[in-house]
Amino acid sequence: MRVDEHPILGPAARSNRVWIELDGKRIEAYEGEPIAVALIAAGVKWFRKTVKGHAPRGIFCAIGRCTDCVMIVDGIPNVKTCVTPVRNGMKVQTQIGRGNWGVSDGEV
């Protein structure tokens, strides 16, 4: 869900409509909005699973402080999607554990 009409700020300014990819599935987004906003608008509820127990995590602070929203973006793990703007054609992946840095640490 996106806020289209804010009671104080008025109508939302929208940039170009673009597409990103989440785990191979195309999702519509607006260029420059946080990746997390595009994912939530598409109905995505969790973005990663924890190292211990693989518990699902999604948005918590939404200001780049907690790391609950980290995902693999264009091959780079641990990207905070709540503060990372959308670019057309981005490839976003659900992150399991610490993500893959190309080094085996027992987690994938």
Ligand code: FES
């Ligand atoms: S939700 Fe806390 S860093 Fe993104």
